[in-house]
Amino acid sequence: MSTNKIALVTGGSRGLGKNMALSIAKRGLDVILTYHSNKEAADDVVAEIKKLGQQAVAFQLDTSDTSGFKAFFEGISTYLKEKYNADSFDYLINNAGTGIYKPFLDTTETDFDEMMNIHIKGVYFLSQQAVPLLSDGGGIINISSGLARFSLPGSSAYASMKGAVEVFTKYLAKELSNRKIRANVVAPGAVATDFGGGENKDNEKKRSLISQNTALGRVGEPEDIGGIVAFLCTEDARWINGQRIEASGGIML
Numbered sequence: 001m002s003t004n005k006i007a008l009v010t011g012g013s014r015g016l017g018k019n020m021a022l023s024i025a026k027r028g029l030d031v032i033l034t035y036h037s038n039k040e041a042a043d044d045v046v047a048e049i050k051k052l053g054q055q056a057v058a059f060q061l062d063t064s065d066t067s068g069f070k071a072f073f074e075g076i077s078t079y080l081k082e083k084y085n086a087d088s089f090d091y092l093i094n095n096a097g098t099g100i101y102k103p104f105l106d107t108t109e110t111d112f113d114e115m116m117n118i119h120i121k122g123v124y125f126l127s128q129q130a131v132p133l134l135s136d137g138g139g140i141i142n143i144s145s146g147l148a149r150f151s152l153p154g155s156s157a158y159a160s161m162k163g164a165v166e167v168f169t170k171y172l173a174k175e176l177s178n179r180k181i182r183a184n185v186v187a188p189g190a191v192a193t194d195f196g197g198g199e200n201k202d203n204e205k206k207r208s209l210i211s212q213n214t215a216l217g218r219v220g221e222p223e224d225i226g227g228i229v230a231f232l233c234t235e236d237a238r239w240i241n242g243q244r245i246e247a248s249g250g251i252m253l
Helices: 015-026 039-051 066-084 109-133 156-175 195-202 204-212 223-232
Strands: 006-009 030-035 056-060 089-094 134-143 182-188 244-247
Touching: 006 015, 006 066, 015 030, 015 039, 015 089, 015 223, 030 039, 030 066, 039 056, 056 066, 066 109, 089 109, 109 134, 109 156, 134 156, 134 223, 156 182, 182 223, 195 204, 223 244
Parallel strands: 006 030, 006 089, 030 056, 089 134, 134 182, 182 244
Antiparallel strands: none
């Protein structure tokens, strides 16, 4: 049986999730990652993690569709038994998500439901079904956004769901405390990825605005976030619980 800790990262095939998965592996943990549709990208991340000397596997999962969660965790359970002769993993990182940039007055009910399903309903019930497979003393890390603290027009639906995730995380920390499972939030600021149509990567006007309003004077990169999540998956972070850690370079201070 492996003594390695195991982390499950949703949306681990690209962007922030990919960097989280690699950073976690560099800390000596094995990784289970999920992808929505791009199996090839997920397989590439698995290969990179194996080069680092850790075990990894990718499962397909639509985190906005709760009907698939039971079968997903049955697959995880089978994998843990066959690979590790184990019945639990240690850390759940709820990272998967999509963005939307639409003014409040133009946001449709369909837009709203899409944001809700992936960013709060999916996170809520995926966590609920994960808990029986989580090790005592493990942890849950939910990914929020700087937009839950400050407001930029066009993100009302997305940011509202992230605000909900932050409140939910405090309840997780309290209600899972009998099993010493910690729950924390990491809230990235603006990061240059393909998220939300790649706005923070390709829109020079927006990049300039972000840089001017960030104490460290630039847009974030995935590498700025992954290590923080990885740190929360270690014993060094054992006394951090129910907290929101914003990693934004000091935006909108």
